[in-house]
Amino acid sequence: AQKVTQAQTEISVVEKEDVTLDCVYETRDTTYYLFWYKQPPSGELVFLIRRNSFDEQNEISGRYSWNFQKSTSSFNFTITASQVVDSAVYFCALRHSGGYQKVTFGIGTKLQVIP
Amino acid sequence: NAGVTQTPKFQVLKTGQSMTLQCAQDMNHEYMSWYRQDPGMGLRLIHYSVGAGITDQGEVPNGYNVSRSTTEDFPLRLLSAAPSQTSVYFCASSPRGNEQFFGPGTRLTVL
Numbered sequence: 001a002q003k004v005t006q007a008q009t010e011i012s013v014v015e016k017e018d019v020t021l022d023c024v025y026e027t028r029d030t031t032y033y034l035f036w037y038k039q040p041p042s043g044e045l046v047f048l049i050r051r052n053s054f055d056e057q058n059e060i061s062g063r064y065s066w067n068f069q070k071s072t073s074s075f076n077f078t079i080t081a082s083q084v085v086d087s088a089v090y091f092c093a094l095r096h097s098g099g100y101q102k103v104t105f106g107i108g109t110k111l112q113v114i115p
Numbered sequence: 116n117a118g119v120t121q122t123p124k125f126q127v128l129k130t131g132q133s134m135t136l137q138c139a140q141d142m143n144h145e146y147m148s149w150y151r152q153d154p155g156m157g158l159r160l161i162h163y164s165v166g167a168g169i170t171d172q173g174e175v176p177n178g179y180n181v182s183r184s185t186t187e188d189f190p191l192r193l194l195s196a197a198p199s200q201t202s203v204y205f206c207a208s209s210p211r212g213n214e215q216f217f218g219p220g221t222r223l224t225v226l
Contacts, residue, residue, distance in 0.1 A: 009155075035214055035215075037217075043203070043219070043220055044217065044219055044220070045205065045207075045217035047214040047215070047216070050213065050214050091157060091158065102160065102163070102173070103148070103160070103215065105150075105157040105158040105159075106157055107155060107156060107157040108157050
Protein backbone atom coordinates (compact mmCIF):
# COMPACT_ATOMS: atom_id res chain seq x y z
CA ALA A 1 0.00 0.00 0.00
CA GLN A 2 1.13 3.51 -0.57
CA LYS A 3 0.43 6.56 1.51
CA VAL A 4 1.10 10.28 1.35
CA THR A 5 1.09 12.38 4.49
CA GLN A 6 0.83 16.14 4.53
CA ALA A 7 0.85 16.86 8.21
CA GLN A 8 0.29 20.60 7.87
CA THR A 9 -3.38 21.12 7.11
CA GLU A 10 -3.25 24.92 7.15
CA ILE A 11 -0.39 27.41 7.15
CA SER A 12 -0.54 31.20 7.30
CA VAL A 13 2.41 33.39 6.44
CA VAL A 14 2.91 37.07 5.87
CA GLU A 15 3.77 38.11 2.36
CA LYS A 16 7.51 37.86 1.51
CA GLU A 17 8.11 35.17 4.11
CA ASP A 18 9.50 31.82 3.03
CA VAL A 19 7.35 28.76 3.65
CA THR A 20 7.96 25.03 3.37
CA LEU A 21 5.21 22.51 2.78
CA ASP A 22 6.03 19.03 4.01
CA CYS A 23 5.26 15.78 2.24
CA VAL A 24 6.16 12.33 3.53
CA TYR A 25 5.33 9.23 1.56
CA GLU A 26 5.30 5.46 1.98
CA THR A 27 5.66 2.93 -0.79
CA ARG A 28 7.14 -0.51 -1.35
CA ASP A 29 7.94 0.30 -4.96
CA THR A 30 11.52 0.99 -5.91
CA THR A 31 10.40 3.02 -8.90
CA TYR A 32 7.77 5.68 -8.46
CA TYR A 33 6.90 9.28 -9.23
CA LEU A 34 6.16 12.17 -6.93
CA PHE A 35 4.12 15.23 -7.84
CA TRP A 36 2.97 18.53 -6.46
CA TYR A 37 -0.26 20.14 -7.58
CA LYS A 38 -1.70 23.55 -6.74
CA GLN A 39 -5.40 24.24 -6.30
CA PRO A 40 -6.07 28.00 -6.16
CA PRO A 41 -9.36 29.37 -4.81
CA SER A 42 -10.82 29.13 -8.32
CA GLY A 43 -10.76 25.36 -7.88
CA GLU A 44 -8.75 23.98 -10.79
CA LEU A 45 -5.84 21.63 -10.19
CA VAL A 46 -2.54 22.77 -11.63
CA PHE A 47 0.49 20.55 -12.05
CA LEU A 48 3.69 21.99 -10.56
CA ILE A 49 6.38 19.33 -10.67
CA ARG A 50 7.11 15.65 -11.24
CA ARG A 51 10.08 13.82 -9.81
CA ASN A 52 10.97 10.18 -10.39
CA SER A 53 12.48 8.04 -7.66
CA PHE A 54 15.87 7.80 -9.33
CA ASP A 55 16.38 11.52 -9.49
CA GLU A 56 17.17 13.02 -6.11
CA GLN A 57 18.38 16.32 -7.45
CA ASN A 58 16.68 19.28 -5.92
CA GLU A 59 14.83 21.51 -8.32
CA ILE A 60 14.32 25.23 -8.40
CA SER A 61 11.83 27.08 -10.55
CA GLY A 62 11.72 30.77 -9.83
CA ARG A 63 10.51 31.19 -6.25
CA TYR A 64 9.62 27.50 -5.98
CA SER A 65 12.02 24.77 -4.95
CA TRP A 66 11.64 21.12 -4.14
CA ASN A 67 13.77 18.95 -1.86
CA PHE A 68 13.51 15.21 -2.52
CA GLN A 69 15.15 12.97 0.07
CA LYS A 70 14.72 9.25 -0.42
CA SER A 71 16.40 8.48 2.90
CA THR A 72 13.57 10.19 4.78
CA SER A 73 10.85 9.52 2.16
CA SER A 74 10.15 13.21 1.89
CA PHE A 75 9.45 15.57 -0.97
CA ASN A 76 9.15 19.03 0.51
CA PHE A 77 8.15 22.18 -1.32
CA THR A 78 9.48 25.62 -0.46
CA ILE A 79 8.11 28.93 -1.65
CA THR A 80 10.57 31.78 -1.27
CA ALA A 81 9.32 35.34 -0.77
CA SER A 82 5.70 34.26 -0.75
CA GLN A 83 3.07 36.30 -2.54
CA VAL A 84 -0.68 36.58 -2.13
CA VAL A 85 -1.11 34.69 -5.42
CA ASP A 86 0.52 31.69 -3.76
CA SER A 87 -2.55 31.29 -1.54
CA ALA A 88 -3.95 27.89 -2.48
CA VAL A 89 -4.25 24.29 -1.42
CA TYR A 90 -1.19 22.29 -2.35
CA PHE A 91 -1.33 18.55 -2.88
CA CYS A 92 1.52 16.10 -2.86
CA ALA A 93 0.94 12.86 -4.79
CA LEU A 94 2.67 9.53 -5.36
CA ARG A 95 2.34 7.36 -8.43
CA HIS A 96 3.24 3.71 -8.89
CA SER A 97 5.49 3.03 -11.83
CA GLY A 98 3.83 -0.17 -12.95
CA GLY A 99 0.41 -1.33 -14.01
CA TYR A 100 -2.23 1.38 -13.95
CA GLN A 101 0.13 3.59 -12.02
CA LYS A 102 -2.46 4.51 -9.45
CA VAL A 103 -1.98 7.92 -7.90
CA THR A 104 -2.35 8.51 -4.17
CA PHE A 105 -2.87 12.07 -2.99
CA GLY A 106 -2.20 13.64 0.36
CA ILE A 107 -5.04 15.56 1.98
CA GLY A 108 -3.50 18.86 0.99
CA THR A 109 -2.03 21.86 2.79
CA LYS A 110 -3.95 25.10 2.66
CA LEU A 111 -1.56 28.02 2.42
CA GLN A 112 -2.77 31.51 3.16
CA VAL A 113 -0.43 34.38 2.37
CA ILE A 114 -1.46 37.51 4.21
CA PRO A 115 -0.61 40.85 2.59
CA ASN B 116 -6.39 21.72 -27.55
CA ALA B 117 -9.27 21.97 -25.10
CA GLY B 118 -7.49 19.63 -22.67
CA VAL B 119 -9.87 17.90 -20.27
CA THR B 120 -13.46 19.10 -20.31
CA GLN B 121 -16.19 18.25 -17.84
CA THR B 122 -19.89 18.92 -17.92
CA PRO B 123 -21.90 20.08 -16.12
CA LYS B 124 -20.04 22.50 -13.83
CA PHE B 125 -22.78 22.43 -11.22
CA GLN B 126 -25.59 19.99 -10.56
CA VAL B 127 -28.24 19.57 -7.89
CA LEU B 128 -29.96 16.20 -7.60
CA LYS B 129 -32.59 14.75 -5.37
CA THR B 130 -31.90 11.53 -3.51
CA GLY B 131 -32.52 8.57 -5.77
CA GLN B 132 -32.05 10.39 -9.06
CA SER B 133 -29.47 9.21 -11.54
CA MET B 134 -27.20 11.23 -13.75
CA THR B 135 -24.04 11.11 -15.84
CA LEU B 136 -21.04 13.37 -15.43
CA GLN B 137 -19.31 13.83 -18.75
CA CYS B 138 -15.55 13.91 -19.24
CA ALA B 139 -13.63 14.24 -22.50
CA GLN B 140 -9.99 14.78 -23.41
CA ASP B 141 -8.42 15.61 -26.75
CA MET B 142 -4.79 14.75 -25.92
CA ASN B 143 -4.97 11.07 -26.87
CA HIS B 144 -4.07 10.06 -23.32
CA GLU B 145 -4.28 6.40 -22.38
CA TYR B 146 -5.16 6.86 -18.74
CA MET B 147 -8.27 8.53 -17.40
CA SER B 148 -9.55 8.72 -13.85
CA TRP B 149 -12.38 10.05 -11.77
CA TYR B 150 -11.76 11.51 -8.33
CA ARG B 151 -13.96 13.03 -5.71
CA GLN B 152 -12.73 15.80 -3.46
CA ASP B 153 -14.18 16.21 -0.01
CA PRO B 154 -13.04 18.60 2.75
CA GLY B 155 -10.15 17.17 4.75
CA MET B 156 -9.89 14.06 2.57
CA GLY B 157 -7.89 15.14 -0.45
CA LEU B 158 -8.66 13.46 -3.74
CA ARG B 159 -9.98 9.93 -3.70
CA LEU B 160 -10.00 7.70 -6.74
CA ILE B 161 -13.41 6.43 -7.81
CA HIS B 162 -12.75 4.58 -11.08
CA TYR B 163 -10.03 4.58 -13.66
CA SER B 164 -9.29 3.38 -17.16
CA VAL B 165 -6.06 2.39 -18.85
CA GLY B 166 -7.53 2.48 -22.34
CA ALA B 167 -10.71 2.12 -24.37
CA GLY B 168 -12.71 -0.84 -23.13
CA ILE B 169 -10.73 -1.23 -19.90
CA THR B 170 -11.93 0.13 -16.58
CA ASP B 171 -11.39 -0.73 -12.95
CA GLN B 172 -12.40 0.35 -9.47
CA GLY B 173 -10.51 2.78 -7.30
CA GLU B 174 -10.81 3.43 -3.57
CA VAL B 175 -14.45 4.56 -3.43
CA PRO B 176 -16.36 2.95 -6.35
CA ASN B 177 -19.68 2.18 -4.66
CA GLY B 178 -22.63 3.95 -6.24
CA TYR B 179 -20.76 4.84 -9.44
CA ASN B 180 -20.34 3.20 -12.83
CA VAL B 181 -18.02 4.05 -15.69
CA SER B 182 -17.41 2.97 -19.25
CA ARG B 183 -14.77 3.85 -21.82
CA SER B 184 -15.91 3.17 -25.34
CA THR B 185 -13.47 5.64 -26.89
CA THR B 186 -10.07 7.04 -25.94
CA GLU B 187 -11.57 10.49 -25.60
CA ASP B 188 -14.59 9.96 -23.35
CA PHE B 189 -14.94 8.65 -19.82
CA PRO B 190 -18.40 9.29 -18.35
CA LEU B 191 -19.21 8.70 -14.69
CA ARG B 192 -22.70 7.51 -13.84
CA LEU B 193 -24.39 7.94 -10.51
CA LEU B 194 -26.93 5.16 -10.30
CA SER B 195 -29.11 6.37 -7.42
CA ALA B 196 -27.79 9.57 -5.89
CA ALA B 197 -27.33 9.80 -2.13
CA PRO B 198 -26.45 12.82 0.05
CA SER B 199 -23.07 11.15 0.76
CA GLN B 200 -22.21 11.70 -2.91
CA THR B 201 -22.32 15.46 -2.49
CA SER B 202 -18.81 16.40 -3.54
CA VAL B 203 -16.63 17.98 -6.18
CA TYR B 204 -15.78 15.54 -8.94
CA PHE B 205 -12.63 15.79 -11.03
CA CYS B 206 -11.79 13.91 -14.17
CA ALA B 207 -8.12 13.54 -15.09
CA SER B 208 -6.15 12.14 -17.98
CA SER B 209 -2.49 11.35 -18.44
CA PRO B 210 -0.06 9.61 -20.70
CA ARG B 211 1.70 6.67 -19.10
CA GLY B 212 4.02 7.67 -16.29
CA ASN B 213 3.40 11.36 -16.47
CA GLU B 214 1.48 13.99 -14.62
CA GLN B 215 -2.27 14.10 -14.74
CA PHE B 216 -4.23 16.84 -16.43
CA PHE B 217 -7.41 17.70 -14.59
CA GLY B 218 -10.74 18.99 -15.79
CA PRO B 219 -12.33 22.02 -14.11
CA GLY B 220 -14.51 19.89 -11.84
CA THR B 221 -18.21 19.32 -11.29
CA ARG B 222 -19.78 20.47 -8.05
CA LEU B 223 -22.58 18.07 -7.19
CA THR B 224 -25.13 18.54 -4.43
CA VAL B 225 -27.54 15.76 -3.53
CA LEU B 226 -30.52 16.82 -1.46
